[in-house]
């Protein structure tokens with residue numbers, strides 16, 4: 001059982017790796033020639049680093065020991081030692097810059113790709129998604145992918161090349177001595193592995209606590225009004241301080257593991273290696289003095305030992321980073337694997353505007369829908385909405401009004417039945433044309449932290465005159481021009497500078513600016529006062545006949561004047577007719593709803 005689980009984990013791990021590296025490869029593809037050059041130059045840098053001690057050996061063997069003080073040759077050799085060391089670090093620095101550039105460009109491409117993909121995901125995806133996590137995919141996770149390029153790829157690549165070069169040079173000088181060094185190398189891996197095991201709990205906990213700190217901060221800012229109104233500042237500050245203090249403790253524990261175990265153990269190993277090499281020379285030298293040629297070898301070996309240990313530490317230390325980056329990359333790859341909304345993938349469909357305009361603007365035929373299998377929300381709905389008509393949709397909470405609107409907006413595909421616009425099934429209409437033809441005023445107006453102009457334009461690049469005309473039609477022009485910079489006034493985050501009613505009027509102006517043929521309103525008057533509601537009613541009346549209007553309303557006064565009111569009950573059409581007709585149905589649902597609201601008012 002346990003081994004099954006481990007095998008499954010390993011398979012998962014492999015799949016994660018494949019996904020992560022597939023993503024990296026795709027993102028780095030346009031820059032692949034840089035990777036090739038980086039490997040070549042890093043190889044050259046490692047070569048130069050290996051040459052340094054060899055030149056030093058020659059200096060000792062040919063000049064210092066035999067006392068052959070040829071100053072020119074000695075200066076050349078010394079200069080060579082300095083120059084090779086300097087050139088190696090310079091080359092390495094240049095490659096780090098090259099790889100950082102590659103990493104940053106790849107992350108930039110990846111971010112654009114992820115964001116673009118998110119914009120095309122079907123609405124059903126956002127029902128499951130948690131905003132904070134999604135934002136983290138686009139920012140933190142793509143950033144972690146960068147770590148994979150720079151820290152991991154660069155360090156592992158560089159260290160491996162240096163390691164191979166050094167071991168080769170050692171083997172060339174004295175293969176038996178090289179075997180001693182190689183035999184002690186697993187101890188470096190053991191020490192780093194032990195360190196990671198010991199510090200891992202602190203590292204993981206510190207990471208969790210950091211995300212808790214972010215979450216607490218975001219939550220407090222988001223709910224500042226509630227927080228202050230409940231005088232909860234002190235308690236929140238205390239909670240934050242506790243998390244912060246624990247974060248500090250865990251970080252210290254991590255640093256302690258480094259200070260008490262990692263460095264001393266590695267330094268000790270360095271000393272042991274040196275001692276082993278010197279001891280080996282002692283053994284070989286026997287009773288007499290060291291062979292003159294061996295002093296140079298000893299010098300070169302002592303130099304190489306540091307060059308073996310450091311890359312080994314670096315490679316081992318990168319593995320935990322590699323692990324995190326692979327998980328982050330796999331998460332990003334998982335998001336990119338989410339299927340986009342079908343309408344974005346389709347070849348451009350027909351434009352409903354060109355279809356016969358004499359039939360109903362919207363025709364709903366035997367429409368069934370369920371968010372979750374077997375839990376139907378709409379049952380066999382059929383309805384014709386003529387061109388230019390004003391239809392109201394009412395019903396109790398949960399009766400399916402917003403769901404119907406979501407289907408009209410193509411946020412979800414219908415399970416059974418169909419919806420036609422000007423006789424063309426929704427799925428066959430080109431999505432851009434469809435969005436241009438259908439305007440929406442949502443329940444939550446959703447304002448950007450931008451100017452009034454930008455909020456109405458919403459990135460469509462509409463002419464100023466059209467924006468102002470739409471604002472006039474929505475009765476928003478007067479209050480906008482009264483702001484200090486008129487249409488250029490910044491409205492604050494979520495439109496915080498405006499009242500709820502004003503926000504709603506901006507949302508109406510936004511919908512009207514697109515000059516839609518069909519206007520959908522989702523409880524656009526639920527948060528505004530009666531006076532603003534009257535303004536909205538006036539705006540809707542002015543559009544009558546020109547634009548087909550479908551308005552969901554909790555407040556029945558908003559749709560009192562509608563040509564036809566559709567009453568939904570548990571996803572079925574219970575009654576339809578004008579206000580007067582519906583009020584005459586004794587004991588009818590609409591009559592009851594209306595009378596209840598009258599009583600409440």
Ligand SMILES: Nc1ncnc2c1ncn2[C@@H]1O[C@H](COP(=O)(O)OP(=O)(O)OP(=O)(O)O)[C@@H](O)[C@H]1O
Nearest residue numbers: 127371372377395396397398399400401402403404
């Ligand atoms: N995204 C969703 N995922 C699953 N179920 C949903 C989803 N949205 C709505 N529902 C369910 O569908 C049913 C109809 O909801 P809908 O929002 O259409 O009702 P409504 O008439 O607009 O209600 P209200 O007047 O309160 O807004 C409800 O039972 C609701 O729980």
